[in-house]
Amino acid sequence: MRPKYPRHSVEKALRISRAILEQNAGKACTPKEAAAYLGMKAQGPFNVEVGSGIKYGFLERPESGKIKPTDLARQILRPKNAESALEGYRTAVLQAPDISEVYKHYRGENLPDDVFFKNTIADSFSIPEDSFEDFKQVFVESLQTAQLVNDHTGKLRVLDVSEESSSPEDKDERIKRMGAKVTVHSTDTCFVMQPFAAPLGGYYDKIYKPAIEKAGLQAVRADAEIFATGKIMDQVWRGINSAKVLVAELTSRNPNVFYELGLAHALKKPVVLISSNENDVPFDLHHIRVIYYEMSDPFWGNKLIDKVAENILSALRNPEEAIFRSGDISA
Structure with missing residues (x-):
């Protein structure tokens, strides 16, 4: 199956x-006429470029044999204010086939190293490995143009604008689609490893429990559910061992959380890692997906609920993304 993504970055498309806007006042014209405006022939490369323009929503076919710029293209090329062009670029990127889905997958995270990135887009998005370099270039250039990515200590962090760009219905539908691809039973649990003290301790009821339930699992936290009787560590061990997937809040480098995380990794359990501070994530965990949230964002709580739910389902479908393997770390 051929990949669907546009073969040009959003700017080049x-x-x-x-x-057409500059040489034909934006009026509909034939592909041959449009190609002539660029000193090209209406053949292979030009037709591929037309396809890219259509996939981003920049070109439309008002009638057979004609193409013309869309309102979205005009919004970017003839902006009415400083924000208009950026909004247009983001709209284009977030509706482009494959690019939009890969963006949603990694939003709020650092892009992984190439070997993991290549495996993910091949396994989860059916983009052939021999198309990886081409896709990565188009993807990264497009996100940079749309200001959807920035540099974090040498890594590219994908920004999360889901609250501004997606309706609650769209986000719920995405989670439902992801849930349909995994098997979750009503008795399956997700064990939450987090500090108990405020403010992080309060995230359990406000963030993590709603996210876990949204993914269809039961939320379990040590202090609330299993510390009532018996030896504490025996019950922590049972809670971790019986969980189908786990969530770890790494903010503040809490030693108890790191200890429990070590147990989970020893059991080869998939763990969804979360932090508000990249410095709180140990170096040897950087090859695993980590959700980063920005508390300065007024929508951070809602974004985090949706993102955690999605990453739980993703970890169940592709556990290799969330399981610690010492062999993945370079000496």
């Missing part, structure tokens, strides 16, 4: 729309 505007070239035909720009030419």
